[in-house]
Amino acid sequence: MAITTRTYAIIAATAVVAGLGVMWLATNSQQAQPESTDVFAQCRQGVVSGAGAIGGAFELVSETGATVTEKDVITKPSLLYFGYTYCPDVCPLDSTRNAEAVYLLDDRGYDVTPVFISVDSARDTPELLAEFTDIMHPRMIGLSGSEEQIKAASKAYRTYFKVQDPSDPYTLIDHSTQTYLVFPDTGFVEFFNRDVTPEDMADRVACFVDAWKTTQPGGAQ
Structure with missing residues (x-):
């Protein structure tokens, strides 16, 4: 059967309509995708691999001598750092940066x-700890406890530490040096490496705190 000019026109129009329908579905499908x-x-400045597995419950001894849990300590936005007071260089520098x-x-x-x-459970x-933290910042909380x-x-918190020589009273301890930003209930949200400046850390923490406040009763303050 011969295809007339009119038939060609109908086929072409049908194709255009079908194409528009596909475009409409694609556009609305994208719009329907839930936002993050x-x-x-x-x-965030990058994706933290395995972020959901970082952080959690702990029981430690405060610089006051009281046994505390994460619920006692993390009552506000907090910056957590794992180190030791006998550390000759890294810990004082990192702790000073955090305090600044x-x-x-x-x-x-x-x-x-x-x-x-x-x-450093031994020393x-x-x-x-109280003496060390008081030097750094009046609100800095010092925690330690048993080896376990x-x-x-x-x-x-997926950190690493290893005592070089447990029998040496002056031994050094190898340890990771990230600082962790955590919130009450929310938990871990970000970490900061040693090369982050006090100013950059403050800017980034402020951003996280502002966002966190929107999730609290009453919204942003």
């Missing part, structure tokens, strides 16, 4: 708690 539920997406960032945040009206978790007594308690907290 990560309220911190705009604050918190001071900058203080000036902007952000209440962030710096936390120092010692991995870091509550008294030594420290290992459990370190495992929860």
Whole structure:
């Protein structure tokens, strides 16, 4: 059967309509895709592999001598760092950087708690921790505990530490050096490497805190 000009026109029009329908479905399908539920997406500088597995419960001994859990310690946005007071260079520098960032945040009206978790169960007594943290920042909380308690907290945050020579009273301890940003209930949201400046840390933490506040009763403050 011969195909008339009119038939060609109908076929062409049908194709156009079908094409428009596909485009409409594709566009609306994209629009229907749920947006990211990560309220911190705009604050992140990269994807943290296995972020959901970082953080969790711990039981440690405070610089006051009291046994505490993460619920006692992380009552506000907090910066957690694992180190030890006998550390000759890295820990004092990192802790000073964290304290400086918190001071900058203080000036902007952000209440962030710096936390120092010692991995040195043999030497870091509550008294030594209190002396160390008081030098760094008046709100810095020092935590330590038994070898088992420290290992459990370190495992929860996927950190690493190894005492070089347990028999040496002056031994050094190899350890990871990231600082972790955590929120009450929410838990871990980001980590900061050693090369992050106090100013950059303060800016990024402020972004996370602002986003976190929107999830709290009453919204952003």
